[in-house]
Amino acid sequence: xxxxxxxxxxxxxxxxxxxxxxxxxxxxxxxxxxxxxxxxxxxxxxxxxxxxxxxxxxxxxxxxxxxxxxxxxxxxxxxxxxxxxxxxxxxxxxxxxxxxxxxxxxxxxxxxxxxxxxxxxxxxxxxxxxxxxxxxxxxxxxxxxxxxxxxxxxxxxxxxxxxxxxxxxxxxxxxxxxxxxxxxxxxxxxxxxxxxxxxxxxxxxxxxxxxxxxxxxxxxxxxxxxxxxxxxxxxxxxxxxxxxxxxxxxxxxxxxxxxxxxxxxxxxxxxxxxxxxxxxxxxxxxxxxxxxxxxxxxxxxxxxxx
Numbered sequence: 680x681x682x683x684x685x686x687x688x689x690x691x692x693x694x695x696x697x698x699x700x701x702x703x704x705x706x707x708x709x710x711x712x713x714x715x716x717x718x719x720x721x722x723x724x725x726x727x728x729x730x731x732x733x734x735x736x737x738x739x740x741x742x743x744x745x746x747x748x749x750x751x752x753x754x755x756x757x758x759x760x761x762x763x764x765x766x767x768x769x770x771x772x773x774x775x776x777x778x779x780x781x782x783x784x785x786x787x788x789x790x791x792x793x794x795x796x797x798x799x800x801x802x803x804x805x806x807x808x809x810x811x812x813x814x815x816x817x818x819x820x821x822x823x824x825x826x827x828x829x830x831x832x833x834x835x836x837x838x839x840x841x842x843x844x845x846x847x848x849x850x851x852x853x854x855x856x857x858x859x860x861x862x863x864x865x866x867x868x869x870x871x872x873x874x875x876x877x878x879x880x881x882x883x884x885x886x887x888x889x890x891x892x893x894x895x896x897x898x899x900x901x902x903x904x905x906x907x908x909x910x911x912x913x914x915x916x917x918x919x920x921x922x923x924x925x926x927x928x929x930x931x932x933x934x935x936x937x938x939x940x941x942x943x944x945x946x947x948x949x950x951x952x953x954x955x956x957x958x959x960x961x962x963x964x965x966x967x968x969x970x971x972x973x974x975x976x977x978x979x980x981x982x983x984x985x
Contacts, residue, residue: 691734692755695969704755712739715753715790719780723751729798735900736760740795748795749779759902764791765830766878766903774820776891776899796897802885807919810885811936814915815943817888817896818880825878825905834879834906835870841961842866848964855964858982862960865953874907874950883911884918909946913954916940917962920977930984937985956985 692701716723722744729738729750736754743749754760767778777794802810825831842863849859880887881902891897916936923929937955941948963978 685728685730685737687734688737695735695757708737708753711753711790712737715751716741718790721792723749723792738798740798741792750776750793750795750798751790752793753790760791762831762903763901765826766901767791767793769826769878770821770823772893772897773823774817774898775901776889776897777893793899794891794893796889796891796899798889800890802888802896803919807922811915811918811940813896814883814885814888814918815940817898818883818911818915819944821880821883821898821901822877822908822911825876829878829905831878831903831905833876834904834910835873837881837904838866838870838957838961841965844968845961845964848968855979858979859960859964862957862982866957869907869909869950869953869957874909874947876905877908879904879906879908879911881911882914884914907950908944909941909950910954910958912940912944912946912951913958916951916955917959917978917981920981924977924980929981933981933984952985956982959985 689701689705692705695701712725715721716725723741726740726742726748729740735758736752739751739753741749741751752760754763764778767775768781771777772794776796779792779794802814805813845859845863849856880898881904882900883898887900888896888898916933923932926932937952938948940946941951959978959982963975963982966972966975966978968975
C-alpha cells in the first residue's frame with residue numbers, strides 16, 4: 680500500500696536516531712504495515728492514519744474482520760515496544776488503553792493492536808483545573824506493583840543514562856551550569872533513598888490521556904519503568920508549560936501545582952519538587968541538544984522557577 684508517514688514522526692525520528700536510520704525505517708514502513716495487517720491471522724483494513732500522531736510511532740485506525748474498530752501501533756525497535764506491550768498487558772485496561780492481543784507469537788514488527796480511543800479528544804481539551812483532576816485520577820490507577828520477573832528498567836537506571844549528556848551540556852554553557860548541577864544533585868539524593876517500587880507510565884501528561892468508550896479517560900503511550908510515584912507525577916507538573924510561560928503568575932502557579940498534586944496523590948512534596956526539577960532540566964537540555972530551542976528554553980525557564 681502507498682504510505683506517507685506523518686511529518687511530525689519523520690522529524691522526530693530524524694532528531695532521535697539520525698537521518699540515515701530514520702529514512703531507512705520510514706522507507707520500509709509501507710511493507711511493514713502490509714505485513715502487520717495480516718500478521719498472526721489478522722485480517723485488518725485501514726480506515727486512516729492517526730494524525731498528527733506521536734513522535735515515536737505511527738498509529739493506524741483499523742477495523743478487524745468482524746467490523747470492530749481498533750488501532751494498530753507500529754514503533755521502531757528503539758522505542759522499546761516490548762516494554763510498552765508488557766505494561767499494557769499488566770494493566771489490562773485499568774486506567775490504560777487495552778491491548779487486544781495478548782500471549783502467542785508477536786507480529787513481525789511487534790505492532791500492537793489496541794482498542795480504539797478518540798484520538799482527537801485528550802485531557803488538553805478540558806479547562807486546566809478539570810484536566811489536572813482527571814489526570815491525577817487516571818495516573819493513580821496505573822501505580823500498581825510490577826509483575827514478577829519484569830523487564831522494566833528502574834528510575835535510577837533511566838535517569839542515570841541521561842546524566843552524562845547533562846554534564847556535557849553544563850560544561851559547554853556555564854550560565855546554565857548551576858541549574859544543571861542542582862538537578863543532578865537532587866537526583867543523586869533521590870535515587871540513594873528510593874521511596875517505593877511501582878510500575879510507572881514514564882511519560883505521563885495530559886495529551887497522553889484520551890477519551891474512550893469503555894471509560895471516560897484512558898492513558899496511552901507509556902514508556903514504562905519501575906520506581907516511585909513522584910517521578911511519574913513530575914512530568915504532569917510541567918504540563919501546559921507554554922501557558923505558564925505566557926502568564927505573569929507562572930512561577931507561583933508552578934510551585935502551587937507541586938503542592939496541590941503532592942497533597943492530592945499523597946506523594947512527598949519534597950520528592951515531587953526534586954523530580955520535577957530534574958525532569959525539567961533533563962528535558963530542556965535534551966531539547967536544546969536536538970535543536971528544539973523553544974521547547975528547551977521553556978523547560979529550563981520552568982525549572983528556574985522551582
